Amino acid sequence: GAGVSQSPSNKVTEKGKDVELRCDPISGHTALYWYRQSLGQGLEFLIYFQGNSAPDKSGLPSDRFSAERTGGSVSTLTIQRTQQEDSAVYLCASSLVPGAYTEAFFGQGTRLTVV
Amino acid sequence: DQQVKQNSPSLSVQEGRISILNCDYTNSMFDYFLWYKKYPAEGPTFLISISSIKDKNEDGRFTVFLNKSAKHLSLHIVPSQPGDSAVYFCAASGGSGGSNYKLTFGKGTLLTVNP
Numbered sequence: 587g588a589g590v591s592q593s594p595s596n597k598v599t600e601k602g603k604d605v606e607l608r609c610d611p612i613s614g615h616t617a618l619y620w621y622r623q624s625l626g627q628g629l630e631f632l633i634y635f636q637g638n639s640a641p642d643k644s645g646l647p648s649d650r651f652s653a654e655r656t657g658g659s660v661s662t663l664t665i666q667r668t669q670q671e672d673s674a675v676y677l678c679a680s681s682l683v684p685g686a687y688t689e690a691f692f693g694q695g696t697r698l699t700v701v
Numbered sequence: 702d703q704q705v706k707q708n709s710p711s712l713s714v715q716e717g718r719i720s721i722l723n724c725d726y727t728n729s730m731f732d733y734f735l736w737y738k739k740y741p742a743e744g745p746t747f748l749i750s751i752s753s754i755k756d757k758n759e760d761g762r763f764t765v766f767l768n769k770s771a772k773h774l775s776l777h778i779v780p781s782q783p784g785d786s787a788v789y790f791c792a793a794s795g796g797s798g799g800s801n802y803k804l805t806f807g808k809g810t811l812l813t814v815n816p
Contacts, residue, residue, distance in 0.1 A: 590744065617802065628705070628790060628806035629745070642803065677744055684802040686733050686794035692744030 588612075590693035592678050598699045599668055607663040607696045611680030618661050619681075619690060620645075620653060624674040632676075635661060636684055668700045704728045705793050707807035715815055720778040722810050724791030727772065732795035735804065736765060736776050739788045748789070749776070781814045788812070 591610040599605050611618050620632040631645040635655045646652070650669075655661040665672055675697050679690040706725045714720045724734075732753040737745035751758040751765045751774065758765050764777045778785055788811050792804040 619802070621804075621806075626808065628703075628707075628808045629792075629804070631803050631805070634802055645803075679744070686735065686792075686801050686804055687750075689747045690804070692737075692746070694742065694744045 590678055590680055590691050592676075592693035592696050594696060595694065596697045596699075598701060601670060601700055602667055604664065604666045605668055605698065607665075607676050607678075607698070609661045609663070609678030609680075609693060611659060611661070611678070612691055613659075615680035615682055615691075616658065617681045617684040617688075617690075618655060619679045620661070620663050621677045621679065622674040623677065623695075629677060632663070634684070665698075668698075670700045673698055673700045702727075703807075704731075705791055705805050705807040707789075707791055707810050709810050710808070711811040711813070713813045713815060714781050716783055717780045720776075720781045720785065720812055720814065722776040722778075722789050722791075722812065724774050724776075724807055725772060726774075726793050728793070728795075728805070729772070730795055731793040731805075733793065733801065734765070734767060734774050735792045735794075736763075737790040737792060737806075739790060739809070745790055753795075778812075781812075783814045783816050786812055786814050 618635040621629040634642040650666045675695040677695045679692045681688045681690040735750040736748040739745040788809040791807040
């Protein structure tokens with residue numbers, strides 16, 4: 587595709603359920619990032635992938651959060667036993683190579699609402 | 702502890718005038734700064750960046766100024782156009798451990814350019 591694609595665009599889930607958020611990066615981009623934006627806050631770093639490896643998971647808020655990337659392409663962010671504080675917009679970005687000096691392209695985000 | 706601060710949640714200017722968006726940071730290890738623009742229901746898009754070895758970077762109507770001693774940067778848009786109306790995020794990267802891929806974002810400033 588032409589850009590970073592995320593699905594679903596919106597997700598409403600009941601507290602305690604598991605959710606999976608998907609990210610299709612730009613073809614050929616080796617670096618992939620997940621951020622989230624809670625209401626009234628800036629974007630918060632969650633995890634970074636280089637290829638299929640995640641050298642930095644330091645931003646994941648708890649062990650209920652996990653992410654994987656397969657084939658150096660698609661990534662899935664999984665939140666288990668969702669809580670209301672998980673409600674946020676989850677944004678995925680990719681860049682040709684790692685580093686802030688290389689432009690990162692963001693997807694449109696997945697708006698997660700936990701009720 | 703917010704390392705990147707955008708103290709003005711919103712700014713309103715007249716078309717044709719200058720827009721000045723401000724950003725302060727606390728981490729002296731940051732060495733690269735970026736501005737992203739975000740329209741509703743879209744992901745952030747890269748606008749302009751500056752390295753800490755410079756104090757100014759210009760791209761068309763957009764200029765970013767960096768004052769390292771004050772840990773302050775600003776984005777100037779001149780002349781402002783109604784299409785510039787969006788949320789502008791300031792972001793920074795760098796520091797120890799080679800974490801130059803991780804962006805730390807401010808909360809954003811909503812710019813409204815009135816016709």
